[in-house]
Amino acid sequence: MLDATTLAETLTIEHVRAAYDRIKGHVRQTPVLRSDYLDELTGAQLFFKCENLQEAGAFKVRGACNAVFGLDDEKARLGVCTHSSGNHALSLSWAAGRRGIPCNVVMPRTAPQAKKDAVRRYGGTITECEPSTSSREAVFAEVQAATGGEFVHPYNDPRVICGQATCSYELLKQVEGLDAVVAPIGGGGMISGTCLTLSNLAPNVEIYAAEPEMADDAARSFKAGHIIADDAPETVADGLKVPLKENTWHFVRNFVTDVPTASEEEIVDAMKITWKHLRVVMEPSSAVPLAVILKNRDRFAGKRVGIVITGGNVDLDRLPWMAV
């Protein structure tokens, strides 16, 4: 039985299939969108898996639903709690709301207003912290002690990893003959889920974890062979500031092909170009994959590449290409 303490090494494709069956009545099978323009620009065939089109606007509903709906009734009664830069917070609130249980979240005070608003709209309760890993872990300890809710870590939790793994599980059914999948990496939940699914079902597909240069702890960890964590990196890709943990490091170390990075300017350019040509509203974090593909054209040209658009919760009054 899967719980918060299950080790990453023991996760199998059966856990992914069980997660898929558990959550499929709650989350959407998101569409895969194409753009001839972006294909020409990159020389690749790009398949955009649009998780921004989930009701709550993020792939994180997959992991959140798998954790929330996997709880027995006794545990569920006390609710769930977490700390998150935003999308896990609002996704867990949304999932808890569907089950009718409480949800307490700790969020950095600098999180996008759109994400804070969504947590409240879905019935979650926010406690704010400073924008550093140390502050949020400290504030979270207090909140958890006060509420007694089940802690659902935003990415290091095996229930969450198995939920996120259903995204590439769907993608494999939607697109044949993929050569590579590129997803952004922050704490590594999406990438770990991608590794779990692909290493079992399509082991020849390359897996790229795309990261902002300004928060390149995963790239440095990948090179160094051990986890390197930064406390408070600053990047426009607000969803990608957190460090790897032991469960996600397991997948990154063993299954990721490479961890390419992109600059702030490259990320904002890729974001704007996707809004313009794919015509979906997505976050800066979701633009990092296209940014690294544009930057490493030779590596991806001629390939069929899946790109996970991870989220679409963005402050429409403060778009990064308009920043002064």
Place this chain on the structure above:
Amino acid sequence: MLDATTLAETLTIEHVRAAYDRIKGHVRQTPVLRSDYLDELTGAQLFFKCENLQEAGAFKVRGACNAVFGLDDEKARLGVCTHSSGNHALSLSWAAGRRGIPCNVVMPRTAPQAKKDAVRRYGGTITECEPSTSSREAVFAEVQAATGGEFVHPYNDPRVICGQATCSYELLKQVEGLDAVVAPIGGGGMISGTCLTLSNLAPNVEIYAAEPEMADDAARSFKAGHIIADDAPETVADGLKVPLKENTWHFVRNFVTDVPTASEEEIVDAMKITWKHLRVVMEPSSAVPLAVILKNRDRFAGKRVGIVITGGNVDLDRLPWMAV
């Protein structure tokens, strides 16, 4: 055989089926997206047919492809020409580019930069005119005389109407049990196509033509029982400034349920709310249907309502909620 002179009264569902077969290799079957949030807000079940996700970002590729690929080789050699506020211009350029024939377009100098850029990217040639119906018809006469290309009117052309009709033809396959369809109305091409398809295949489905108050010539025509045309209305919904013509008036008069209108502020609010909750990039024109549904809640509550999101070509540096 369908040509530019075929009368609206003689169009049948077989013309729509022929158009569908002609264009289906060129245009996308666009997805139908949902939003629980917008369903709750309106009390209806909304099915958003996302024509903004066509490669060229507008439903107008349907009519343009039907016209361009229906030409015999002799006519095609001289190319095509048109006047348009933007999306027909860029869609005709795109379709002509796919067939490898020239395309000349007359556009108001005030058209969004994104739309002018797209025409040029697709290989079309632009001649600018003043933003009035009289100016564009006058400038167009000169351009057509100089090039000799086949005139493909942006909406009054029966080939165009049959192409646009394929949108609701697809929608009927994608969504069962629709009670109503709401689409924006400018010159009436999309609405005419919708009427042509639904009156034949689903005659009980209500058809609403949503229009900006500031360019409400179709609403006034509908009430008066004859075409009323304004020369140069001003609205944020830049795609909806043109007047009805005889072929589209035929469909509006005979098959449209009503022509509700929305204010500029209501349109911009509906646009922003769709970007935020449906997370697609769409034009102000495409927001008019949701604006009239929000304004006439009682008329739509409890119903299954198809909404055509007509286009997504918008200047990302000049979003209307940011206008000073």
